[in-house]
Amino acid sequence: MVFDETRDLWAVAEGVAAFFAHESCGKCFPCSLGTPHLHRLVWNWRRGEPKRELLEELFLALERGSLCxxxxAAPWAVRSLLERFEGVAR
Structure with missing residues (x-):
């Protein structure tokens, strides 16, 4: 995906997180519980309630514990946004 400077990158991250939460098959707990939680955390972040420590822990749980x-891959877009553009306005 390519965006210009007018695109709200947190809205994109929220959409990506919603996609992963919807597409989880529910077979493993890290994904079935973690992807909706990731979506909620990104939703909260956009509204001014950052919880960076929770996001970092969830990233690890999803990447290491998910079966597929x-x-x-669920946390990659959010992690990338935090690493490269954390100062981007919410």
């Missing part, structure tokens, strides 16, 4: 690539 969907759960393992």
């Amino acid at each position: 690539g969907l759960g393992q």
Whole structure:
């Protein structure tokens, strides 16, 4: 995906998190519980309630505990946004 400077990157991250929460098959707990939680945390972050420590812990749980690539990839967009553009306005 390519965006210009007018695109709200947190809205994109929220949409990506919602996608992963919806697409989880529910087979493993890290993904079935973690992806909706990731979506909620990103939703809260956009509204001024950052919980960076919780996000970092959830990233690890999803990447290490999920049985398939969907759960393992779920945090990538949010992690990338935090690493590269944490100062981007919410």
